[in-house]
Amino acid sequence: MRLLNVALLGLFLTATSASAAETTAETAASDPSITELLDAADDVQRGDHSHATLEMQVKTAHYERTMKMETWAEGTDKTLIRITAPAKDAGVSTLMVGNNIWNYLPKVDRTMKVPAGMMGGSWMGSHFTNDDLVKESRMSEDFDGVITQKPAADGTGQWLIELTAKPDAPVVWGKVLLAINIDKLPTKIEYFDEKGTLVRTMLFTDIQDVQGRQVPMTMTLLPADKPDEFTRLTYLDIDFDTEIPSNIFSLQALKR
Amino acid sequence: MLLAMAWRNLQRHGRRTFITAAAMGISVAFVMAMLAYVDGMYRKMADVMINQTTGQLQVAHPDFATQRTMYDTVPDAAARLKTVAALPGVRGASARLYGFALLGGAEQTAGAQLVGVLPEQELELVPMRDRMVSGAWLAPDQTDQIVLGEGLAETLEVAVGDQVVAVTQAADGSLGNALYQVVGVLTSGSVTLDRTGAWLRLKDLQTLLVLPDQAHEITLLSDSLDSRAGDPIVSALVKTVRAALPTDEKHPLSVRPWWVVSPATASMLATSDASAWLILVILFLVAGLGILNTMLMSVFERTKELGVMKALGTRPAKIVQLVLWESLLLSGLACLGGLVLGGVLDWMLVNWGLALTTSSGDRLSTGGVLFDPRIFGVVRADRIVVTVLTLLCVAVVAALWPAFRAARLRPVVAMRDE
Numbered sequence: 035m036r037l038l039n040v041a042l043l044g045l046f047l048t049a050t051s052a053s054a055a056e057t058t059a060e061t062a063a064s065d066p067s068i069t070e071l072l073d074a075a076d077d078v079q080r081g082d083h084s085h086a087t088l089e090m091q092v093k094t095a096h097y098e099r100t101m102k103m104e105t106w107a108e109g110t111d112k113t114l115i116r117i118t119a120p121a122k123d124a125g126v127s128t129l130m131v132g133n134n135i136w137n138y139l140p141k142v143d144r145t146m147k148v149p150a151g152m153m154g155g156s157w158m159g160s161h162f163t164n165d166d167l168v169k170e171s172r173m174s175e176d177f178d179g180v181i182t183q184k185p186a187a188d189g190t191g192q193w194l195i196e197l198t199a200k201p202d203a204p205v206v207w208g209k210v211l212l213a214i215n216i217d218k219l220p221t222k223i224e225y226f227d228e229k230g231t232l233v234r235t236m237l238f239t240d241i242q243d244v245q246g247r248q249v250p251m252t253m254t255l256l257p258a259d260k261p262d263e264f265t266r267l268t269y270l271d272i273d274f275d276t277e278i279p280s281n282i283f284s285l286q287a288l289k290r
Numbered sequence: 291m292l293l294a295m296a297w298r299n300l301q302r303h304g305r306r307t308f309i310t311a312a313a314m315g316i317s318v319a320f321v322m323a324m325l326a327y328v329d330g331m332y333r334k335m336a337d338v339m340i341n342q343t344t345g346q347l348q349v350a351h352p353d354f355a356t357q358r359t360m361y362d363t364v365p366d367a368a369a370r371l372k373t374v375a376a377l378p379g380v381r382g383a384s385a386r387l388y389g390f391a392l393l394g395g396a397e398q399t400a401g402a403q404l405v406g407v408l409p410e411q412e413l414e415l416v417p418m419r420d421r422m423v424s425g426a427w428l429a430p431d432q433t434d435q436i437v438l439g440e441g442l443a444e445t446l447e448v449a450v451g452d453q454v455v456a457v458t459q460a461a462d463g464s465l466g467n468a469l470y471q472v473v474g475v476l477t478s479g480s481v482t483l484d485r486t487g488a489w490l491r492l493k494d495l496q497t498l499l500v501l502p503d504q505a506h507e508i509t510l511l512s513d514s515l516d517s518r519a520g521d522p523i524v525s526a527l528v529k530t531v532r533a534a535l536p537t538d539e540k541h542p543l544s545v546r547p548w549w550v551v552s553p554a555t556a557s558m559l560a561t562s563d564a565s566a567w568l569i570l571v572i573l574f575l576v577a578g579l580g581i582l583n584t585m586l587m588s589v590f591e592r593t594k595e596l597g598v599m600k601a602l603g604t605r606p607a608k609i610v611q612l613v614l615w616e617s618l619l620l621s622g623l624a625c626l627g628g629l630v631l632g633g634v635l636d637w638m639l640v641n642w643g644l645a646l647t648t649s650s651g652d653r654l655s656t657g658g659v660l661f662d663p664r665i666f667g668v669v670r671a672d673r674i675v676v677t678v679l680t681l682l683c684v685a686v687v688a689a690l691w692p693a694f695r696a697a698r699l700r701p702v703v704a705m706r707d708e
Contacts, residue, residue, distance in 0.1 A: 092463055094463065096361055096461065096462075096463075097461070097462050097463040099462070099463045099464070120464075122464050123464055123465055126465055137457065137465075139455065139457065139465070139467045141467055141468075142455050142467055142468065142469040144394065144455045144467075144469070146392065146394045146399055146455060146457060147399065148392075149392070149399050149400070149401070151401055152392055152401065155459070156459055158463075158465060159459050159460075159463030159464060159465070
């Protein structure tokens, strides 16, 4: 699961409103399998195009700042992010293709590829790492899941799924607790390390209908060891219908 | 009277006396030279590891040494530096700011440990100009210059005249980035720092990291040449600096001597005395056996003569004294000769140095610290006094057995000896 992509690409938007509605009606009749649930949260909207503006609020012990950014995404592995505010960072752009990240720095007019050793570093001063932006893993392949709770027959409550990393899976988490609502949208994900200590919590809130899809407009990351800190991403505008020229995901276009 | 007799006895076997004295003298000379060399090596290590790295004492945020977080700084660094630099007993003072950044040349990128320095003051602590492989040290009045460690320049594939980009997360969370001109490439004296270190003006790094007028360390040198933990000159200066820098709760500051900042350095340098003792022990074991042999032979030869002395009423204590005086005179002579020869060797070591190069021509590296292979001797009066005293003690101890043996002779039996 590419964490930030979850927000930036609307990865979890993939349960379309139509199917979501059907699911709601059918919940009591036929329970979806755990793989279905995970894939729904993980996977499906490949081929989707999106163009969005976002606000990112970061609060740490040392600073609190709000940035605005514009994003373009195609499928799951091509994303371009351009910072538009504040003025000091405006124009800084991040291009992600596959597992590679390049940053364009307008002040010095240079493009730099983030080297492997820096992938664990913070992205734009947030609690997200560069790895979070691009690391791809599929929950249903890398984890063993157990459904620990199901929604009630009257449609209240939600799915709770406990995921344990498979022994040789290339993931940093030992355990993941997933809360998925009746529309198959994740509402809360808790990440634990191999020792079982909570590392961070992601909250998905403010679910709205956008062009016929259910979209959580806000995603909040809470690092467990720093209770006063958070990074919050909020969609200001999101559009799934725009045509995105494919050459936008190139190093030449990055400098634009 | 006894002294004259002892002297005459030594003269009776001139050649034996000379050979024993020569062996002991040469031992003394070589012990002196080796101690001067070892002390020279440790002085050099101390210079690299203390003076040029931590300074002899440091003013810093109390947590910086252990946590090394960017935010643990000394605020109003310029004013505080000015205050401490003017204190009596401060030989050199500089402020440093550290930061991690991604550096990029035309093609390659690498992580780098940035060190923000005051170009002129830094020279009081570290002879940067001697370390330049190419180009020059930072100019105090030029902005956006950078000097790279040799290994880092190689990784980035840049040379003097090229530009590098630095990208880092600044203190305010923004993406700090700047373009610097490479003005020099140096070899720092530390293997790690050569691979990752980059030096730029304190002000430029403060701008990049958004830490205005802040530093992580104010590094100081005292008048002390000592490299032992607990050095009184440094300890006294620590107190002076503490008194001169009032701290408040919002901006805690610690003033620490180098052995507290870097205990590893202290324990490494403490082996200097241990190796000196080892040299003394080995060489004087040899000298002691020589004396024992000479004195035993001399007593055996004179069994008849000593028997006559006892028969004439010489008290055993006198005979013990006689043998001990012979031994002391012998080693005294050896010491005199040894001091002269050792003095010459020390003079050569101090003035010319001794270069031990590896076969590949690389520089020596001990514990990650690179050395210029030419070591200049350091002569310490205490080392010479200890050497001479040890030899004289060995002379007395080694002669005790032959002396008591002589004193216990029974005159009737001894006089019959052939």
